[in-house]
Amino acid sequence: MTKTIMIVDDEPHIVELEKAILEAGGFKTITASGGAEALKLLEKNKPDLVILDMMMPSMSGREVCEKIRNNPKTKGLKVIFVTVARFSEVGKMSLKDMKVLDYITKPFDNNDFLNRVKKIAEK
């Protein structure tokens, strides 16, 4: 069965890029341009994986993830982060606590991005 990935990023060109890579890789996609929109979409959709940009206006990726984990309906969702900056060792421990399964640094290699998403979405 085709897996569905939710892409959450405030930068439209990143959304388009990730969408194109994932759809070419056989996934269905749902997109949101911010945290509030993503949380609203999650009320009616249950994607197999959520890809969260770390830095977004109004609500950061961390905050969206926190809200996902605090909602009984969404707390079990698989989440990965996309970020432009490196996470520190302390930060990586926090990601584990938030049950974030991976993080991908921008700019990314398209094949690497697809492979890492596949690995987690199909687990």
Add this chain to the structure above:
Amino acid sequence: MMMPCLENTQNKLALVLLQNKRKTEGFYEMIRSANQKCKNICYVCLSAPHTDLINNLRAENIDCENFIFVDTISGNSQKDIKPGTRCIFTSRPDDLEGIKRAVKHAVTKDGCTLTIFDAISTLLIYQAPDSIVRFTHDLITDDKENVIKKMFIMLKSEGIYKEESTRLVNDLNLFADKIVEIIE
């Protein structure tokens, strides 16, 4: 004494949490130690003019010769600059691009190996937390070789900005190699 928050060479980014605006001996000890360890320090003044800061540092027996100040408060009025003081002025504290340019200059032209932002939480008066996090990300990613140490000083409870302050601390926590809380 080693520089208490960035003593490990692998640690490049420290988040220093203060209880309130009053700087304690623990804070000055940290600055004193940094001053002994680092050749040139870029000190970004976000809360007070560099002249006030120099007076405070000197009162604590901290020699300011190593410091290159980025004064975001005094505007373009440079009349108060003290002889022998190295200072770069930016137009306003919310001019994040101007601050980035000044820091870049201090690092590339003046060879600063440590940048201190005092206090990054002051920016909450002018900017939303995500803009400040983006600003800090830019500072991290601009340093491609990751060689410049950065110290972000943050007031833990920033008055009416308490909620934003908490958001900022939680987001910056993900990128900080070391988090130091200075207890009074």
